[in-house]
């Protein structure tokens with residue numbers, strides 16, 4: 861019988877620095893040294909201009925709720941209903957994640973609401989970035 865745990869990502873050479881970052885409490889992105897384009901997911905060249913001169917940096921962890929859906933079917937490792945969200949990061953890229961510390965309802969999940977990153981450690985290799993409503997600053 862299959863184990864009822866959440867499927868986790870497998871780090872690759874391209875994503876190793878990203879996963880080392882989340883384990884250290886940082887959301888790491890990459891920026892092109894040639895055209896300044898900031899992108900995600902990690903790759904060794906700029907998707908904007910194909911330059912291989914790219915640098916990693918720690919993002920602010922701030923973003924907004926770009927889109928989401930509420931999933932109602934049971935999936936190993938998740939308790940439905942839960943939101944699968946697209947987060948618009950302050951630095952430009954979007955990434956898929958989950959929203960935590962918030963009711964998983966359309967009333968609570970308001971598009972463009974300010975979010976901040978939080979980190980959920982699963983094992984020695986994988987700490988997932990998730991997002992929660994931003995605290996008042």
Ligand SMILES: [Zn+2]
Nearest residue numbers: 892895906909
């Ligand atoms: Zn570029």
